[in-house]
Amino acid sequence: MTFHQIIDSSNMYQSIYDFPDHILKAVKIGESILLKNQFEDIRNVVVAGMGGSAIGGDIVRLLTKNELNVPMAVSRNYTIPNWVNNHTLVVCSSYSGNTEETLAAFDQARDLGAQIVGISTGGTLTERMGGLDLDVVAIPAGLQPRAAIAFSFVPMLYLLKEIGLIGTDTIDQLGDAVNLIKSYRQRYVTESNDNPTYALAQNIYKSIPVIYGESEGTAILALRWKGQLSENSKMLAYHNELPEMNHNEIVGWENNSDLIHQISVIWLKDEKDHPRTNIRQESTRELIGDFASKHEDVSVEGNTLVERYLHLIQYGDWVSYWCAILHQTDPTPVKKIDRLKGILSEKS
Numbered sequence: 001m002t003f004h005q006i007i008d009s010s011n012m013y014q015s016i017y018d019f020p021d022h023i024l025k026a027v028k029i030g031e032s033i034l035l036k037n038q039f040e041d042i043r044n045v046v047v048a049g050m051g052g053s054a055i056g057g058d059i060v061r062l063l064t065k066n067e068l069n070v071p072m073a074v075s076r077n078y079t080i081p082n083w084v085n086n087h088t089l090v091v092c093s094s095y096s097g098n099t100e101e102t103l104a105a106f107d108q109a110r111d112l113g114a115q116i117v118g119i120s121t122g123g124t125l126t127e128r129m130g131g132l133d134l135d136v137v138a139i140p141a142g143l144q145p146r147a148a149i150a151f152s153f154v155p156m157l158y159l160l161k162e163i164g165l166i167g168t169d170t171i172d173q174l175g176d177a178v179n180l181i182k183s184y185r186q187r188y189v190t191e192s193n194d195n196p197t198y199a200l201a202q203n204i205y206k207s208i209p210v211i212y213g214e215s216e217g218t219a220i221l222a223l224r225w226k227g228q229l230s231e232n233s234k235m236l237a238y239h240n241e242l243p244e245m246n247h248n249e250i251v252g253w254e255n256n257s258d259l260i261h262q263i264s265v266i267w268l269k270d271e272k273d274h275p276r277t278n279i280r281q282e283s284t285r286e287l288i289g290d291f292a293s294k295h296e297d298v299s300v301e302g303n304t305l306v307e308r309y310l311h312l313i314q315y316g317d318w319v320s321y322w323c324a325i326l327h328q329t330d331p332t333p334v335k336k337i338d339r340l341k342g343i344l345s346e347k348s
Contacts, residue, residue, distance in 0.1 A: 004191060004325045010332035012232060012324075015147035016317045017185060020178040022150035023310075025140070027174060029151070030158025035135050039115050039163040042089045045072040046080055046114075047156070048105035049093035052145035053119075055224055056093055056152025059313070060160070062220045063153075063306055067166045078104040086113040089163065093152055095145035097123020100344065119155055144332060146231055149224075149313065173306035180307050181314050188318040191325075197315055200266075200296055201322035207264035207293050208236050212284075214277045215241040218268035221309060225266070225316040232331040233323035242280050253288040265292045269299040270308055 004013065045068075047057030057074040064072075073081065078101045084090065090109040094102040097120040106125065109116050110132075118129045118136035129136045137159065139151040154174070160166045193199045211226055213219035219241030229237035240249055253260060265288070267281055285295055300315055302308030324331035 007325055007328055007330055009330055012321060012331040015143055016321055017189060019150060019314050020181040023154055023174055023178050026150045026154030029139060030155045033137060033158050033162055035162055037135050039089060041087055042070060042163060042165060043087040044070050045089045046084055047074045047091045047093055048080055048102050050076055050099050050101050052149060053093040053095050053152050056149060056156060058220045059153040060156045062309060063170050064166050065216065067169050070165060075105060077101060080105050080108050084109060084112045084114050088114045090114040090116045091119065091156060092116060092125060093119045094125050095121055095148055097121060097125040117159055146228065170306060173304050177307040177310040180302055181311055197318035198322045201319050201326055203294060203296060204264045205323040205326045208262055209264050209266055211239040211266045211268060213241055213268040214273045215244060217273060218270050221312045222268050224313055228317055228320035229323060231334055232320035233327060234329050235323060242277050246280055246284060250284055250287065253291045257291060260291050261293055263292050264294045264296065266296045266298055268312065269297060272305060
């Protein structure tokens with residue numbers, strides 16, 4: 001048994017390793033979707049979810065940005081937007097089916113007359129929706145919600161296709177993305193500096209990472225990285241997006257230099273970033289310069305946007321895993337989240 005296997009007693013390693021295999025399993029789930037209800041005249045979409053379930057909605061919005069022709073929003077709250085009506089598709093996504101914010105959002109969606117569909121392993125959400133004869137896509141249980149990301153976003157893509165909101169352009173690229181990720185994962189699992197995810201983890205694990213990406217692009221993946229570093233690595237991490245941070249946050253890199261020198265900056269880049277964003281990234285890096293402890297550029301291989309974005313998700317997941325191992329911390333338990341849920345349950 002290796003050192004990291006001893007620390008990783010709950011085997012988060014396997015969950016991350018299996019990401020491309022999860023995509024293939026999720027594709028089969030998507031292909032088997034048979035909706036019993038009619039969804040008509042959809043003019044906007046809201047995904048109601050939290051944590052790993054919500055990020056699935058973000059990824060769908062990101063991957064379909066050149067295909068989806070109606071507005072799509074992700075709502076992380078007890079409430080959903082007041083503009084939701086009978087022309088809104090509300091996707092209630094809760095891995096456990098017991099997320100209290102998503103259950104409250106479901107109730108409000110019903111009150112507003114929305115057209116509703118669910119994605120869950122079961123729980124109260126499936127029970128309530130089943131009682132109302134609403135469609136729920138069943139996904140496999142037994143994973144941490146953040147490790148079930150493929151089962152959150154792939155079936156959602158198929159739901160949008162079945163309802164007629166997208167075609168097959170994005171879905172058709174999933175197979176190539178799987179092959180690409182599989183071709184890299186043996187490199188990412190090695191505890192060696194020849195593994196770029198391990199090398200990056202070594203450079204940042206004693207810092208507070210700030211991940212910057214492009215708005216409506218790699219910034220959504222920066223959010224995923226932040227969440228994974230927080231939950232897997234048990235490290236504070238933050239993210240922001242360009243060009244917006246150039247209009248406020250950039251000025252914050254000045255005072256409290258002894259504190260901000262503990263920050264490392266990770267720049268997520270993609271070949272389709274806007275040319276002006278590329279200039280902003282380079283210029284911003286020059287301006288904040290030595291205030292940060294280090295700067296790390298991350299870009300990945302892939303022939304299409306879908307390939308590269310899913311590759312970046314896998315890359316970030318491995319970085320968070322290796323940060324956990326370097327901290328000698330089991331990546332799986334989220335004790336503070338569990339305790340908070342217990343407190344809220346006691347006060348319900």
